[in-house]
Amino acid sequence: MTAQEVLAWNTAKVMIEEGLRPPIVHAATGLCRNRLRSLYRQLHGKSAVQGRTSEFAFNRLKTREQVRESAVFLQFYHDLGGDQIFEVLDHDLVMEAYRTYKDASPNHIDGTTAWYIARDLRESVLKTHRCRNCGRMFLYEPRSDYMIRCPICGG
Numbered sequence: 001m002t003a004q005e006v007l008a009w010n011t012a013k014v015m016i017e018e019g020l021r022p023p024i025v026h027a028a029t030g031l032c033r034n035r036l037r038s039l040y041r042q043l044h045g046k047s048a049v050q051g052r053t054s055e056f057a058f059n060r061l062k063t064r065e066q067v068r069e070s071a072v073f074l075q076f077y078h079d080l081g082g083d084q085i086f087e088v089l090d091h092d093l094v095m096e097a098y099r100t101y102k103d104a105s106p107n108h109i110d111g112t113t114a115w116y117i118a119r120d121l122r123e124s125v126l127k128t129h130r131c132r133n134c135g136r137m138f139l140y141e142p143r144s145d146y147m148i149r150c151p152i153c154g155g
C-alpha cells in the first residue's frame, strides 16, 4: 500500500466504526466497495443496511432533541475547523469533531447524521445562523419548525 492508501484506510476505518455505510465511505475515500463492505462486516458483525444514501441532513433531524444536538455538534465542528468547514469537506476533521462531540454528549446524533451535516454545509444545502440572544451558531432550515430559531436557548 502507498502512504496515501494507508491514510485512506485509516479514514475509512473511523468512518465505518462510527456507522457510516460503505457507499458513503467509498465516495469519501475512493477505496474498493467490496473491501469496504468486508471491513463493515468485520467491525459490526453484520452487513450494512442497503438502500439509498442520497439523503439530506435536514431529513434526519426530526425531533427538537436532534435539532438541539445538531447545534452542539456544529459547535464542536466549527471550533475545530473554523470557517473552512463551509469550503472544504475534510472527512478526518468531521470524524474527529464527531468523536469529541459524542464523548461530551450522551444523547448524541449518529455519525452518519453528523457527516451529512458537514457535507450539506459544504454544499450550502444547509445554512447557519448565529443566535442574537446567546451568540451560538445553529443550523437554519425554514422547512423545519425547530430549525428557524436557536435550539439551545430558544431565542
Ligand SMILES: [Zn+2]
Pocket (backbone or CB within 6 Å): 131, 132, 133, 134, 135, 136, 150, 151, 152, 153, 154, 155
Ligand atoms: Zn441562542
